[in-house]
Amino acid sequence: MTFDRFLNILQAASGLRKLTLDDCQFRSASSGEKPQKRSPVYLRKLVSLDITTSDSFRLPEILWMLRAPKATSVNIQVLSSSPYNSIFGLLPEDPTTCLPLLAKATVAELYVREGTCEIIATHGSRSVRLALLHLGSSLEKYLERGMADMTRIFSAAPVTRIVIAGNHDTTSLIDWALLFESSPLLEELVVAGSGQRVEEMWEGLGYAQPPGGQAADICCPRLRSVTIIGNEDIGAIDATAKLFDAMLTALTHRQERGCKLGELVLDLRHWGLPHAECYGRYYENLSKVVDHVTYSDSDADADNH
Numbered sequence: 001m002t003f004d005r006f007l008n009i010l011q012a013a014s015g016l017r018k019l020t021l022d023d024c025q026f027r028s029a030s031s032g033e034k035p036q037k038r039s040p041v042y043l044r045k046l047v048s049l050d051i052t053t054s055d056s057f058r059l060p061e062i063l064w065m066l067r068a069p070k071a072t073s074v075n076i077q078v079l080s081s082s083p084y085n086s087i088f089g090l091l092p093e094d095p096t097t098c099l100p101l102l103a104k105a106t107v108a109e110l111y112v113r114e115g116t117c118e119i120i121a122t123h124g125s126r127s128v129r130l131a132l133l134h135l136g137s138s139l140e141k142y143l144e145r146g147m148a149d150m151t152r153i154f155s156a157a158p159v160t161r162i163v164i165a166g167n168h169d170t171t172s173l174i175d176w177a178l179l180f181e182s183s184p185l186l187e188e189l190v191v192a193g194s195g196q197r198v199e200e201m202w203e204g205l206g207y208a209q210p211p212g213g214q215a216a217d218i219c220c221p222r223l224r225s226v227t228i229i230g231n232e233d234i235g236a237i238d239a240t241a242k243l244f245d246a247m248l249t250a251l252t253h254r255q256e257r258g259c260k261l262g263e264l265v266l267d268l269r270h271w272g273l274p275h276a277e278c279y280g281r282y283y284e285n286l287s288k289v290v291d292h293v294t295y296s297d298s299d300a301d302a303d304n305h
Contacts, residue, residue: 002026003058007065010041018048021062023079025055040098042067054079056090063099064092074099074128087119087130088149095153101128105157108183110146112166113193117142119150121157143193144170151182160222161188168195168237176204177219184211186220192229194236199246206250218254224262230269239268244282251289266295 003026010016046068053059056078068074078090088095096103105121105128112118118131135142143166150162162183168191180186191201208219230237237243251261264286278295287293 003061004038007038007041010043010066013043015045016043017045019043019046019066019068020050022050022052023054026058038065040065040067042069044068044070046071048073050075052077052079056085059090060092063095064097067098069100072126074101075131076129077131077133079133085132086145086149087117087132088152090132091130091153096156099128101126102153103156105154105159107161107163108150108154108157108159109163110143110150110165111163112143112146117146119146119153121154141170143167144172144175147171147175147179151178155182158185159183160185161190162186163190163192165190165192166195167193168198168200171195171197171200173200173204173207176201177208180205180208180219181210183220185222187222188225188227189223190227190229192227194230196238196240198228198230198237199240199243202243202246202250206253218257218259221259223254223259225265226261226263227265227267229265229267236269239266239278243268244278244286248282248285248289251286255289261290262292264290264293266293268295 006024006026010019043066047070049066049068049071051059051062053062059076059078063076078085092098099121101123102121104123106124107120107122109120109122110118111120115135116131116133117135118129120130121128132142143164146166147164162179191198205219205223210217210219210221228237251264254261283293283295
């Protein structure tokens, strides 16, 4: 079946509510036949759209030609992706035209784990999941690449909650700064996984330029809650002096400018920095610049403050 014939079938199925495409392969048009120019197919009653494909070159065309304005669940998976692929690179030139929820999302999530890189956009009860599968064991660069994808995908969305989970060994201050600059309405941030460069997140928060670039302002002025999770289920984030120094600097800077953080939740592994030193040197100081600090120790019991 040619792709054009497939679209004709969909166009005739005006009452379709669920569509699943499982690694569909479409034949090219007959030799010498020019591809037909046509308008996108609107599936106005479609609620659920699931696409799984190994044809990364065809995916942008499929997404561009299918419009489901009322869909509450969109799940798109690309199998056997090239190591050079990114989620944004597999989308049409203007992703929000075919997936309008991307421009409305209030929650943006990025997960890189178990051979998968996925971005999830949520607005109310509606969601879009975009995933690269079968990535193998070399996932280090995918978190960095995924953050760049998020920055571009959600640049116009009113995102208030961001979740980033994966190995943070390759993410940089610039990666975080660009993400924060594209999320001016951010209220809640969750960072999970593993890696030794989570302090880059705090440095990026202070480095990011607010709209207008005025020195007296700060980026993400509505940010009220930050959670850092590094436990044995998804990896480990060590409590290090470098991490705490960056954290304290950023939060002190925000408090001095009238944007004191409301809640800081830490679940870190205290290897290399004794728990007593963490409490005596850092937790008490953090409590002065954050309304409520909650921490747990993976190696020993700790009180909550």
